[in-house]
Amino acid sequence: MNKLKILHMYSDMLDLYGDSGNMEILKYRCKMRGIECEIGKYSINSAMPDFTSFDLIYLGGGADLEQQHIAEDLHKCRQGIAKAYKRGVFLFLICGGYQLFGKYYKDADGNKMDGLGLFDYYTVAEPDRRKRCIGNIIVRTEFTGKTVDIVGFENHGGQTKNVKNPLGSVICGHGNCTKSTHEGYFEKNVIATYMHGPCLAKNPEISDYIISYCLSTKAGENIKLTPLDDSLEKKCRQVMVDRLTNK
């Protein structure tokens, strides 16, 4: 029963800025608590999996070219993924993965690529390729029930608009658009963000929110996780926060 089943989609193509590290971190945090963690993979030309049989579906970010390759394939999975999402399977989406789940993505040359349309937001790439949102970012979140400032690294040309329920507010950095006030997208079973780094490296609260949500949904009761020693992670985050806020 104490088992986390993850589907890592397009791991061979969507892996920028250490995004696969998120899987290593979830695996590590499960292992430290004696929770079994199984990571399945799906990529172009794989057999169609039963998406509802997983607790978590994960997509990282990729370069524009790779994103075009997978967009077509992802549409074949639309029904399965939508069904899983409605049943409460957790969706964890980084950068390109985040964009592909919205209405559409328009690249720097104006080519429009349909997204899965699970959510109302859409993304338009900044036409000047040199104007990207790059740098360390601090985002203030409340989704765990407490105020937590999370830290990551963003690098995107895409400007994501019409985000109804963002992950948090930007304290330092860009967020969904150039110099915007908010970052990412959130639902109780969706975390979508531009944060690489990887995202979970300095933010154990996000990892634990995901693990706890998945296990609780499966058990039908609130599962409390054994606390881990996160002093290194928190110190790491504090060093960056202090630097960015000039403390």
Place this chain on the structure above:
Amino acid sequence: MNTLLIIFGKLIVRILQLFKRNAGNLPGIILWHLTRGKCCKMFKVDCPIIAVTGTNGKTSVTNCIAQLFEKSGKNIIINKEGNNLDTGICSMLLKYCDISGKVNADYLILETDESHVPVVYSQLKLETLVVLNFFRDQLDRNGEMETLIQKINGFCKTFNGNLILNGDDPNTARLGLANPHNKNVKYFHAERYKFATDSIFEASEGRFCPFCKNTLEYEYYQYSHIGKFVCSKCGFGNYKPYITASNIDLEKPVFTADGHRYSPKLNSIYNIYNMTAVAGAAKLYGIKQEITDRVISGYTVKNGRMENFMLGDRKTTLNLAKNPVGANMTLRVMNEMQGEKELLFVLNDNIADGLDVSWIWDINFSIFERVTRVITSGTRAYDIAVRIKCSGYNPENIVVLPELDKAVAELARTEGRKFVIANYTAVQPTRSALKRYISRKGGNHE
């Protein structure tokens, strides 16, 4: 106008030298603005130019090729490490040219940044381009891998000179097909070595055929995505090598190329690839065998690239790792060595490092063998500590000391073999800290 620019440029160089400032890049930057980005165009270069590019190994290969010609009695000009952008090359040529812009030499051997190949060689006529490999490196500065390869590929489409390409890297081998009319494409290749694997071992790129998008099939991987590959659909990867390294034995270390046995000093597989590229250039230019031997067997580096120090009686090896491939290679060298050892990892995130440090998550730390302790340092000391911890390494054996001198002292405190990995801007401060320790507490530096 040209003469005026040159005189002005030379004047800036003089002034900088007078004030003992580094004239490596600034004169070029000023002229770049004055010439609207065409700062290399004002030089008249009649001699052949050989350029070396790629993510890893540019400096080594450029130096070795330069030595081939130098030892053959030729008058050569070479750019020093770091000055490999158009502005750096311009600054260097300013020092050697006469006031008409004429550069007098038998050969120009130029290390050239990957993204500047089309820029520089649309202005200067290139005879030979050596391309070593393409790995993820400082992605956020250069833009995405594919953009970079496309830039060089665009240049190769109209290039008819010699192309010496790593035939075992699909990212570089594809450049050989950019211009189907170019008859001067030459691939270097290395046969399977002892630690080659059947499946991919480290995160990497180039898993798909750039021509038909089919998954590439590998007979073996030497390291990262470098290995014997072929596309079963379109045949990409089926080429006749110009030069092949075989009988590779890293313990001695030795290898054979074109029936000749070489004994290089550095024992890593990527050095074998570099030296095979050097042997390829030597073959192309008809360098005497005895000279090629001397260059390949004598080449060693003292710039934080597998550099040895004695901290008191503790043997310590420092290696620069700008990207996961470099770091993974060091970890392999560490593992292939018997006995217990300790690692100091120095990680900075200055602008030249590319601000982002997430590449450390592409380093495969789970292969650690007999590593009894890890010390982390640099501006991102905690990031590397977290990364190593999440690979499953016991956090009780990790010591975080952002200050370098303290980290080095801690490393030297215990007995045994030591390794140090430092990224780009961390490597010189780390060398200095190691030397400071030696001058205070004893030891030596080779």
